[in-house]
Amino acid sequence: MELFSIGIGPSSSHTVGPMRAGKRFVDGAAADGLRPARLRVRLHGSLAATGLGHGTPGAAIAGLHGWDPVTCDPEAVPELWARLERLGELDINGMRLPREDVVFEPRARHFGHPNALTFEALSADGDPVRSETYLSIGGGFVQPAGEPEIPEGVAPDPSFETADELLAVAHGRTIADVARAEEAALGRDEGAVDQGLDAIWKAMDASIEQGIWSEGVLPGGLGAQRRAKALWKAVQEITPAGGAVEQRMLVYAMAVNEQNAGGGRIVTAPTNGAAGVIPAVIRYAVDEGLDQAGIRQFLLTATAIGSLIKAHASISGAEAGCQGEVGSACAMAAAGLTAVWGGTPAQVENAAEIAMEHHLGLTCDPVGGLVQIPCIERNAVAASTAVTSARIALMGDGVHLVSLDVVIETMRQTGEDMSSRYKETAEGGLAVNVPYC
Numbered sequence: 223m224e225l226f227s228i229g230i231g232p233s234s235s236h237t238v239g240p241m242r243a244g245k246r247f248v249d250g251a252a253a254d255g256l257r258p259a260r261l262r263v264r265l266h267g268s269l270a271a272t273g274l275g276h277g278t279p280g281a282a283i284a285g286l287h288g289w290d291p292v293t294c295d296p297e298a299v300p301e302l303w304a305r306l307e308r309l310g311e312l313d314i315n316g317m318r319l320p321r322e323d324v325v326f327e328p329r330a331r332h333f334g335h336p337n338a339l340t341f342e343a344l345s346a347d348g349d350p351v352r353s354e355t356y357l358s359i360g361g362g363f364v365q366p367a368g369e370p371e372i373p374e375g376v377a378p379d380p381s382f383e384t385a386d387e388l389l390a391v392a393h394g395r396t397i398a399d400v401a402r403a404e405e406a407a408l409g410r411d412e413g414a415v416d417q418g419l420d421a422i423w424k425a426m427d428a429s430i431e432q433g434i435w436s437e438g439v440l441p442g443g444l445g446a447q448r449r450a451k452a453l454w455k456a457v458q459e460i461t462p463a464g465g466a467v468e469q470r471m472l473v474y475a476m477a478v479n480e481q482n483a484g485g486g487r488i489v490t491a492p493t494n495g496a497a498g499v500i501p502a503v504i505r506y507a508v509d510e511g512l513d514q515a516g517i518r519q520f521l522l523t524a525t526a527i528g529s530l531i532k533a534h535a536s537i538s539g540a541e542a543g544c545q546g547e548v549g550s551a552c553a554m555a556a557a558g559l560t561a562v563w564g565g566t567p568a569q570v571e572n573a574a575e576i577a578m579e580h581h582l583g584l585t586c587d588p589v590g591g592l593v594q595i596p597c598i599e600r601n602a603v604a605a606s607t608a609v610t611s612a613r614i615a616l617m618g619d620g621v622h623l624v625s626l627d628v629v630i631e632t633m634r635q636t637g638e639d640m641s642s643r644y645k646e647t648a649e650g651g652l653a654v655n656v657p658y659c
């Protein structure tokens with residue numbers, strides 16, 4: 223369930239992760255009785271290259287204030303950075319943060335990872351007291367640099383590590399049943415799991431509604447207009463009434479991603495840039511009659527597929543390009559939809575494989591480093607691909623040549639081979655061909 227977390231836009235790796243890292247740093251210092259006079263933040267690699275467009279400095283500062291992505295006021299986060307720019311210095315619970323101590327190092331790559339940031343605690347004389355580097359590994363997950371990744375929300379001895387094993391252990395059960403058993407192995411009873419799933423859906427649905435009823439220009443200087451409200455109006459005029467089920471889904475996806483681009487509250491699914499795909503496909507199924515139990519089944523199935531992708535490839539645009547973000551979300555949504563449409567585990571695996579296969583090689587080249595173009599429309603297209611993948615899988619019997627495991631490994635290799643220009647650095651593709659000042 224950790225692949226779904228309530229957070230804020232516009233980026234899980236560049237906004238949610240840095241906020242969590244900042245909070246971990248100050249909480250750790252406080253736990254050790256450390257009261258530094260001054261703080262410094264160093265943003266490395268992609269966090270520096272596209273951090274301003276992603277609200278990274280404000281998010282890191284919010285974390286140093288002890289704010290949490292789940293509960294913070296989304297509008298107050300960018301204001302922290304604006305205030306530091308305006309005043310030249312902030313007081314963070316008695317610790318000074320001068321503007322010159324927020325340092326951007328786009329060429330620095332720490333511990334071989336594109337998304338790293340370092341927090342330093344300094345004495346009044348500027349002597350270093352403590353320094354910690356964190357890696358923002360995608361989906362809002364962070365880990366201290368140099369330490370092995372501790373998978374969050376994964377049982378110590380998972381019952382499956384590959385898609386093939388998942389199908390083997392399902393054996394008469396659904397994939398959602400297997401995912402629920404994994405949650406139980408983490409000590410979460412059924413009631414707590416359902417409560418968590420319902421809260422996730424409630425936040426997803428709220429982000430659709432807020433996105434549909436918002437308008438204006440998105441922040442960042444690109445001049446991109448929010449379009450969901452106007453598109454929603456156009457969909458209402460399609461006759462006969464109810465004849466625009468799939469068009470509504472496209473608007474849902476764009477509405478969520480406009481909320482994300484505007485820095486609003488969304489659910490990382492499995493990342494912020496891809497946050498529109500799964501809510502849109504669920505709401506599409508809800509419009510067609512999916513009930514609460516079905517929504518839970520959808521989310522649990524999607525979790526099982528997402529955990530495989532995260533474990534064996536990546537859900538981070540900075541590591542694997544957009545195939546890791548929107549491609550993963552599409553595979554998760556295709557699996558969830560196939561499950562609630564009555565597919566067998568083999569058909570669910572097939573749908574995820576189809577969805578992932580047709581995102582292989584997809585680059586990340588956001589114009590201006592903002593999660594707007596191509597991201598917003600891309601979520602709508604991926605929602606559509608998820609539905610198509612589910613339909614193809616359900617027409618077959620689940621037997622197919624290319625397995626999900628093979629596609630995930632191919633995605634990993636393709637991401638490794640991909641030039642860094644196409645991995646969330648805004649140095650290639652649309653990012654350099656679309657004029658942006």
Ligand code: SF4
Pocket residue numbers: 495496539543544545547548585586587588592593594595596597600646
């Ligand atoms: S192009 Fe894809 S990976 Fe890159 S920021 Fe947009 S949604 Fe994320």
